[in-house]
Amino acid sequence: MAAARHAGDVQFAEPAVSVRNLSKRFGSTQALSAVTLSIARGEVHGLVGENGAGKSTLGKVIGGLYHPDDGELEVFGGRVRRWDVRRAQDAGVVIIAQELSLVPALTVAQNVFLGRERRTLGVLHPGLERRYQELERVCGFGLPPDVPVDSLPIADQQKVEIMRALARDAKVIVMDEPTSSLTADEAARLHDIIARLRSRGTTIVYVTHFLEDVLEHCDRVTVMRDGQVIRTADTASETKASLVEAMLGEPADVLLPERPPAPGPDTEPLAEMRDVHSGDRVRGVSLTVRPGEIVGLAGLVGSGRTEIARVLFGCEPADSGRIVFRGAEVRGASARGSIERGMAMIPEDRRAQGLVLARPALENVTLPHLRRFSKAGVLARRAERSAVEELIEQLGVRPRQVDGDVSVYSGGNQQKVLFAKWLLGRPELLILDEPTRGVDVGAKARIYQLIVGIARSGTGVLLISSELQEVVGLSHRVYLVRQGSLIGEMASADTSVDVVLQRLFGVGDTPTTSTPSGNGEDV
Incomplete structure (x- = not known):
């Protein structure tokens, strides 16, 4: 690593971007809280933190995608009063967001x-x-x-x-996870471009989960946690271990329900993936889920967690390998076929992929199950309504009206309607992708109880969450995912959030050629 790249060896000019006491809220979620930060002209400045720490939100405020609720934003010494993407571009600030x-x-x-x-x-x-x-x-x-x-x-x-x-010809470029979809060679080429831009005086705000890239290519790094700045330092004075420690802080006190008893290792698997490949996002994945077991997939943004789940559910094709459900190999997998076999999947984006916001709760819940309530093409409206009313009461959906307008429900109640939609079919395997994203603390606790109750009834659960404490605290076993491959498997009772996070970031990595065992042994 060239020493000339670090702020401790280079005297930067005045700030290109400054924020003071910047705050941003989305509904009940405080994404940024009194953030103060100065980014110098001509530096490559890294923003790191766990998923949900606020780093992408800060980048989007700087790039004009979001307007702050409170605080001040200055660009090249001038205070910004009205700010959007067009004004940012006119001022020489461009953002490359994760959402293309x-x-x-x-x-x-x-x-x-x-x-x-x-x-x-x-x-x-x-x-x-x-x-x-x-x-x-x-x-x-x-x-x-x-x-x-x-x-x-x-x-x-x-x-x-x-x-x-x-x-x-931007003077400031915000790059939000710019290498998440690039190969190693392409990422190296991008980093060469960044170095050339820096030599021309361009400021780069580099938002990423890849700590090696931050340490090698950034001059300074800001660590964020829970929407706040923890510290800003020269990268020359940091290591992967020190960054991870700053990102973690003290473990938060989250009351997680007690897991149901884990099925024994001799229990026949409910669902299996055996050396499954799909494009370049799922690479040789082998995993098992047993009846009544909660199995977690832990990985960083872009690691391939969602892609693995989508291939298992049949939303994406498998190029090779085998998918087995209830002992029978699945051929020609499709989402419809998976539902008929007894699988269900709650996607990470409930508004775009899970709910029909223009329709009421009742229609959203029964949409995949209309055959159950119809005879000769005629819907049994009374039976349909009765079944939905029972689920809405059981899950505590508010308001309790089956004809309620889902588009105006809170995030937590929308999520509970989505649970009702799939629980109505009594699935044997439930795949959950970010089940508590965007919900308040109370709704999150109820969803935790719901997940544990689902597993206790004998349903297998595959859980994906960016909140590692959620994955480790709810799951019996956790598979670690990096770049579309499984790099480890841990029994949750024998590990911790900090160990998982360090493994995901490659702290203390040792090469391995083993495959997951399905019995909770680390690989």
Whole structure:
């Protein structure tokens, strides 16, 4: 690591971006709380923290995607009073967010220069391809300029976002998890570009989970936890272990219900994945879930947790390997087939993937189960309503009306409606992807009780959560996921959040070629 890259060896000029007592709330969630931070001109500044620590939210405030509720934002010494993406770009600040913002039907070159086309009296100037080739020589991504971006894989679409930021000659670039979809070679090329930008005086705000990248390529690093800044330091004075320790802090007191007894190792598995591959996001995954067992998948953003769950459920195809459910191999897996076999999946985005917000609670709950309440194509409305009323009462959904407008429910009550939707089918395997995301503390506690109760009834549960305490505290066993592969398996009773987090960040890694055993042994 070159010493010249670190702030302790370089005297930076005045700040490019300063925030003072900055706060941002989303409903009942305090995403940022009185954040004060100064980012110098010409530095690469890392933002790190656990999932939900507030680092991406801070980056989006700086980039104009979010407007702060309180506090001050200064850009190049001028206080910002009105701030959005357009004003940020006009001021020389560009953000590359995790959520891609490309126009699918436009070509790569058209997306790269969108809004920056050269024109006179409304007439576009020719030469777009020439300008693109000049930019491509800088980036070296090898993307064809004339193909629609919706024909590209996600990794290539992320490169288009990077090129678009560079095309704007930005003075400040916020990069939110820019390498999450890139290969090692592509990430190395991006870091070379960052180094060249830094040498030209460009400021980079680098939001990432990859601590090695922060230590190698950033001048300073800010650690965040629970929406607050814990500390800012030169990366030369930090290690992976010190960053992880700062990110963890003291363990929070979360009251988790007692797990049901774990099924014995001789219990026949309910669901299995055997050396399953799917594209480049699921790589040789082998796991088991037994009846009445809660099995966790722990990993960082972009690690492949959701992709593993989607392949198991049949939303994504498996290229190779075997998926076995109740002792029978599943061939030609599909979501519909999985539901009919006795699986259910609650997705991480309840509003986009789980609920039909324009329809009432009753219709949302019974949508996958209409055959159960129909005969000769006619719905038995009384039986349908009675079944939903019973579940809404059991789960404590508020309001208790089955005809309630789901779009105005709180996050916690929307999530409970989503649970009701799948519990109505009495699944044998329930896959939960971020089941408590965006819900308040009270709703979270009730969902914990619900998950434990589901397992106690004999249903197998596969649990994905960015809150490691949630995964470790609820699960009997935890599989560790990194870059689409399982790198370890731990019995939750024998591990802790800090051990899991250190393993996920690669602190103290030792090479292994073992495969998960399914009996709680670390690999």
